[in-house]
Amino acid sequence: MFALPQKLKRVIFTCGGTAGHVNPAIALAQLMHRKDPETTFLFVGAERGLEKDLISKAGYEFRTVHISSFHRSLKPGEIRHNLISVCNLLRAPREARAILREFLPDVVIGTGGYASYPMVKAAAKAGIPTAVHESNMVPGLTTAMLEPFADRVLVGFESCRQHYRHPEKITVTGTPVRGDFFDCTKEEAKRKLGVDSGRPLIVSFWGSLGASGMNRHMADFLALEAAREPFCHIHGAGKTGYPPLLELLREKGVDLKDHPALQVREYIYDMAAVMRAADLVICRAGASTISELTALGVPALMVPSPYVTNNHQEKNARTLETAGGAVVLLEKECTGQLLFQAACGILHSETRRQEMEKAMGSLGIRDATERIYQTVLEICK
Numbered sequence: 001m002f003a004l005p006q007k008l009k010r011v012i013f014t015c016g017g018t019a020g021h022v023n024p025a026i027a028l029a030q031l032m033h034r035k036d037p038e039t040t041f042l043f044v045g046a047e048r049g050l051e052k053d054l055i056s057k058a059g060y061e062f063r064t065v066h067i068s069s070f071h072r073s074l075k076p077g078e079i080r081h082n083l084i085s086v087c088n089l090l091r092a093p094r095e096a097r098a099i100l101r102e103f104l105p106d107v108v109i110g111t112g113g114y115a116s117y118p119m120v121k122a123a124a125k126a127g128i129p130t131a132v133h134e135s136n137m138v139p140g141l142t143t144a145m146l147e148p149f150a151d152r153v154l155v156g157f158e159s160c161r162q163h164y165r166h167p168e169k170i171t172v173t174g175t176p177v178r179g180d181f182f183d184c185t186k187e188e189a190k191r192k193l194g195v196d197s198g199r200p201l202i203v204s205f206w207g208s209l210g211a212s213g214m215n216r217h218m219a220d221f222l223a224l225e226a227a228r229e230p231f232c233h234i235h236g237a238g239k240t241g242y243p244p245l246l247e248l249l250r251e252k253g254v255d256l257k258d259h260p261a262l263q264v265r266e267y268i269y270d271m272a273a274v275m276r277a278a279d280l281v282i283c284r285a286g287a288s289t290i291s292e293l294t295a296l297g298v299p300a301l302m303v304p305s306p307y308v309t310n311n312h313q314e315k316n317a318r319t320l321e322t323a324g325g326a327v328v329l330l331e332k333e334c335t336g337q338l339l340f341q342a343a344c345g346i347l348h349s350e351t352r353r354q355e356m357e358k359a360m361g362s363l364g365i366r367d368a369t370e371r372i373y374q375t376v377l378e379i380c381k
Helices: 019-035 051-058 076-103 114-125 141-146 158-163 186-193 212-228 242-251 271-277 287-296 309-323 336-347 350-362 368-379
Strands: 010-014 040-046 061-065 107-110 130-134 152-155 170-172 201-205 232-236 262-265 280-283 300-302 326-328
Touching (some): 040 051, 040 076, 114 141, 130 368, 201 271, 271 287, 287 309, 309 350, 326 336, 336 350
Parallel strands (some): 010 107, 201 280, 280 300
């Protein structure tokens, strides 16, 4: 038997594209730092990706490789983009090998996004231990391409295993959730937010930039609530959606100052406390949201985004629906009235709500970050 290494001295994380890919890497780096403050980290991503700002704000060193996505359109501008992507695809492996020679990592961990492909593949070819974490229910293109090379593929749920060609490489770890989501109890969170009147709390959001069509439906939803105020409600409209939503409510004769139980915010900055206090969340079905809902055991009314690659949000949502923790509505079928009726059907039945809470919680893995850490140690034998 090989002994597990006591310490990891140098670790490369490679990720990009969305916060759902970057945040698990940051959470794991923070845990590794607590285990051993001497560990050195390097994050690698794309120059123009969201990851650059997120990682810099977290205080980690960031390097780039030239890598970009491919578009399916045949418009001239998209063709030019794809030609650049082909050039980048030829250039990125050389850049990845140079980073490996300079940094000399003990392990390379990819957490999703096309930017992780060249680094993980180069590390695998160099004999460096590698792991890939996939936060969606089905593997994205990058994960599928890296599966033959990676030592281990880490997934969120047992049901994910069926979607892979090498089941012996799959380890169910869950997806890391920030520790502050568990800093207080549900009752404490409700008191902190001033929503402890006894009415159920609905939390709704469509992403940091909002979604204009869904916000129009939420205007109808909020107007129906204002008539009787059966619930407390916190809605994050997004930066671009906030002014139009307030205008829609004014047109419907709803002045939020007359309805203190109904809050419309540009952005929910205290998301950990708000999600902890929620009795029902109405949202999209991105990977980060899925991991938070299951870790907290909060029922959800989900409207998957139809605009994502490979329709992975609907696949995420359907897994929760099959387990009994969520109700799924497709955007093309949505109205404010339908959303309101579905929410009432959940919140007006204590038995149904409790059953959904139990089903959602049964999918959650609270110690996901620790599980990933232990798996990384194993592949570094």
